Amino acid sequence: DRGSNFILKLDERTLPTGFRPTTENPRVVRLTPGVMAEINFGASIGKVVRVDLNRAAFTTGADGKPALGHALDLGIRRMVPEMAGEPIIIRLAWHIPAGAGATEVAEGRALMRLAEKRIRAEWRKAGRTQLRIETVIVRAGQ
Known part of the structure; x- marks a missing residue:
């Protein structure tokens, strides 16, 4: 039972005018020691x-x-x-x-x-x- 869940929420106010998220928000990723984790968000006009x-x-x-x-x-x-x-x-x-x-x-x-x-x-x-x-x-x- 190593690692923990990490939740990252995109602040939609930081997106350029007219853009909206196209991926789930917030994103949840499992963090384990010694392993790189990456979180990407999608946004489009x-x-x-x-x-x-x-x-x-x-x-x-x-x-x-x-x-x-x-x-x-x-x-x-x-x-x-x-x-x-x-x-x-x-x-x-x-x-x-x-x-x-x-x-x-x-x-x-x-x-x-x-x-x-x-x-x-x-x-x-x-x-x-x-x-x-x-x-x-x-x-x-x-």
Whole structure:
């Protein structure tokens, strides 16, 4: 039982603008005395697709719960097959008024999760590469 596990995490903020990691982060390597170990990280400038969302993109389902609006659902079904062959980052941006409080932010995060679930479901059918989804809240005037 010689050696120990060493974990190294790449700080993504140190990458050039537009670059994203393409390998697992953090990396784990087994270190044993007298043996050299090497850890490499991959990064590339990826294609970023921004999807701007607000409350108007969603409806209330028959069960009274929020649901994707027809236009958003159709847009996701059309968008995913077009991008399925390449590594991509989808950035969901939720727009809220400048003075919005915690309730509006929480609602935005919940609705973005609905959109993310739908995108991932479509990606499982058509995607052949890794999909990364980022979410961001955008306040008016920023």
